[in-house]
Amino acid sequence: MSAAPGSSGSSDARAAVLEVLGPFNKTAVTLEDGTRFTEDLNFDSLLVMEFIAALEDRLDISVPLNVLPDIETVGQLVVAAQEIVREEHG
Amino acid sequence: MADLFDRFESLRARRDALVGDGGHDPFQVQMDEVLSQTEAMINGRKTILAGTNNYLGLTFAPEALQAAHDALEAAGTGTTGSRVANGTYAGHKALENRLCSFFEKEQAIVFSTGYLANLSVLSTLVGSDDYILMDADCHASIYDGVRMGDAQIIRFKHNDAADLDKRLARLAKKPGNKLIVIEGVYSMLGDKAPLSDIVEVKNKYDDVYLLSDEAHSVGVLGRYGRGLPEETNLEDDVDFIVGTFSKSVGTVGGFCVSNHPQFDLLRLACRPYIFTASLPPSVVASARVSLDLVEKGGALRKRLMRNAERLHSGLSALGFTLGGDVSPVVAVVASDVEVGVAFWRGLMDAGIYVNLALPPATPHNYTLLRCSLCAAHTSAQVDRIVEIFAEVAADLDVLPPISKKKTALA
Ligand SMILES: Cc1ncc(COP(=O)(O)O)c(C=O)c1O
Numbered sequence: 395m396s397a398a399p400g401s402s403g404s405s406d407a408r409a410a411v412l413e414v415l416g417p418f419n420k421t422a423v424t425l426e427d428g429t430r431f432t433e434d435l436n437f438d439s440l441l442v443m444e445f446i447a448a449l450e451d452r453l454d455i456s457v458p459l460n461v462l463p464d465i466e467t468v469g470q471l472v473v474a475a476q477e478i479v480r481e482e483h484g
Numbered sequence: 485m486a487d488l489f490d491r492f493e494s495l496r497a498r499r500d501a502l503v504g505d506g507g508h509d510p511f512q513v514q515m516d517e518v519l520s521q522t523e524a525m526i527n528g529r530k531t532i533l534a535g536t537n538n539y540l541g542l543t544f545a546p547e548a549l550q551a552a553h554d555a556l557e558a559a560g561t562g563t564t565g566s567r568v569a570n571g572t573y574a575g576h577k578a579l580e581n582r583l584c585s586f587f588e589k590e591q592a593i594v595f596s597t598g599y600l601a602n603l604s605v606l607s608t609l610v611g612s613d614d615y616i617l618m619d620a621d622c623h624a625s626i627y628d629g630v631r632m633g634d635a636q637i638i639r640f641k642h643n644d645a646a647d648l649d650k651r652l653a654r655l656a657k658k659p660g661n662k663l664i665v666i667e668g669v670y671s672m673l674g675d676k677a678p679l680s681d682i683v684e685v686k687n688k689y690d691d692v693y694l695l696s697d698e699a700h701s702v703g704v705l706g707r708y709g710r711g712l713p714e715e716t717n718l719e720d721d722v723d724f725i726v727g728t729f730s731k732s733v734g735t736v737g738g739f740c741v742s743n744h745p746q747f748d749l750l751r752l753a754c755r756p757y758i759f760t761a762s763l764p765p766s767v768v769a770s771a772r773v774s775l776d777l778v779e780k781g782g783a784l785r786k787r788l789m790r791n792a793e794r795l796h797s798g799l800s801a802l803g804f805t806l807g808g809d810v811s812p813v814v815a816v817v818a819s820d821v822e823v824g825v826a827f828w829r830g831l832m833d834a835g836i837y838v839n840l841a842l843p844p845a846t847p848h849n850y851t852l853l854r855c856s857l858c859a860a861h862t863s864a865q866v867d868r869i870v871e872i873f874a875e876v877a878a879d880l881d882v883l884p885p886i887s888k889k890k891t892a893l894a
Contacts, residue, residue, distance in 0.1 A: 440844040447620070447641075456651045459630075459637040482654040 407453070407476035411468060414449045427469030449475065455482050502825055508832040510825065510840040520544065521860040526837065532865050534855045535839040539812050540703050540784045541860030542734035545777055548770040552735075555769035562764045568751065569758070575768040582772050583739055586779060587710055587725060591747035594739050594768075596760050598699055598728025599625040601738030604754035605695070605726060607632035610663050615655055617648060618665040619677070621847045626665055626697060635663070642670075642847060645681035652689050662692045668701035668712030672846050672854060674813025676701075679712055683721040695724040702778070703732025704785065704812055709778040729771045732778055737763050737771055784859040788812050791857045791866050798870035803883050807852060815841070816853040816873070823882055824851035830876035836869055 412425055418441060419425065423434050431437040437445070446457050449471075455478045465471050503509045508527070515524040521541040522533050542548060555575060563573060576594055583592035595601040606629030610616055614635040618626060621642040630637045638655075641647040648664065655662060664686060666677045677696070686692045698711035706714030709732070713719040723744065729737035740750075751757060763771075777784075789812070796810045807815035818824035821842060828840040831853070839856070843849035855869065877883035 456638040
């Protein structure tokens with residue numbers, strides 16, 4: 395049994411991303427797939443690191459730093475997280 | 485039309501908010517005259533230097549000065565080129581041989597700085613099918629080095645061997661080499677890596693290598709100053725040691741040592757080795773001689789640690805929150821950036837120079853008044869530092885009750 399919820403797919407990764415993102419969301423923005431980390435949520439590089447570390451804990455995964463530059467939106471992160479969960483726990 | 489420098493607007497705003505109305509600018513400290521390893525004239529005031537990383541105080545060692553003078557006369561002021569394109573001097577080779585004997589390793593390469601050593605090694609040792617597992621609190625040169633390369637970059641929690649273990653376990657079935665990257669002593673808080681735990685984790689898996697940046701531990705730890713691996717008797721378990729001449733060795737330059745038989749190939753692969761000028765003869769000569777002094781520097785290390793204990797206990801008795809255990813790096817945690825800047829200025833006004841370290845370059849986003857000690861500090865100088873810290877705290881009204889001893893964070 396894996397501690398990660400990954401095997402059942404995208405809804406779990408999405409739920410995890412939204413759950414972890416909650417406390418980091420200091421704006422009044424409603425979180426949707428299209429929500430952008432920098433423009434809409436005012437994330438700076440430091441906050442990104444903290445948030446990713448929290449997400450890694452929550453999903454029991456490692457998110458390589460290499461993938462971060464390509465992730466601009468919540469939806470893109472969900473897809474990436476889902477992929478990593480599948481690779482590491484699938 | 486937009487000005488090119490508009491993109492630095494938030495940086496400018498942040499700087500202006502910090503530097504504000506004048507007073508000492510933490511980013512532009514000018515030492516008008518260096519009086520000794522521990523004192524300089526700054527803004528017309530004689531100032532105790534407590535933020536130089538000059539741990540053993542070798543910057544004025546007579547033997548090193550003499551060697552530098554001799555080399556300067558003999559071989560000139562500079563090499564005017566890279567070792568690959570323009571030739572190696574005998575001194576470079578002699579220094580690499582000395583590094584081998586110092587570390588008891590078979591291979592050594594000298595780079596022009598420690599920063600370039602990290603860029604060189606970390607960008608080339610591992611490729612696109614490989615993984616870097618780096619401590620999250622690693623130095624900027626390590627972050628920059630891994631970013632220059634093609635490997636997948638994974639960070640593990642600072643000094644957390646169990647977290648490293650978890651991450652390695654998840655990679656176990658993936659092909660590719662894994663390179664763990666740590667520091668022997670972390671620069672900001674002076675805390676040591678749990679090396680034996682990390683080695684234990686490393687040995688559980690195949691194709692895992694370990695690199696340790698010993699920038700702040702060479703000269704400081706180990707009977708012969710070889711750093712944390714020597715102190716913990718784990719030298720054979722660390723595959724690559726990176727280091728710098730800019731701290732305990734008292735000059736400038738970087739290096740990597742290893743027992744890997746093919747290590748020399750890095751000379752043909754590392755762009756920050758090939759495409760930059762090599763160290764000038766005087767620097768090379770003083771580094772070589774200073775390594776002798778580091779090796780037999782047991783007495784200096786004792787004095788350094790005595791100073792470290794004195795400052796650490798003095799500041800913690802006053803109630804300051806310190807970032808780590810006793811080490812030659814004593815980092816005082818300020819409650820926020822404003823207090824940090826005001827405090828730093830108060831210290832400067834009273835003739836004490838320490839480093840102001842700000843987020844995001846600090847762990848936990850701390851604002852730190854980072855002191856680094858020198859074997860050449862006298863007890864009186866250390867006491868003076870403590871005294872001034874107390875005075876500035878009283879002026880700013882930022883200290884918890886003097887009698888109440890607060891223990892370290894972390
Ligand atoms: C951990 C660490 N690695 C590397 C360096 C870079 O060394 P250098 O000053 O030789 O470029 C430093 C300090 O500057 C450091 O603290």
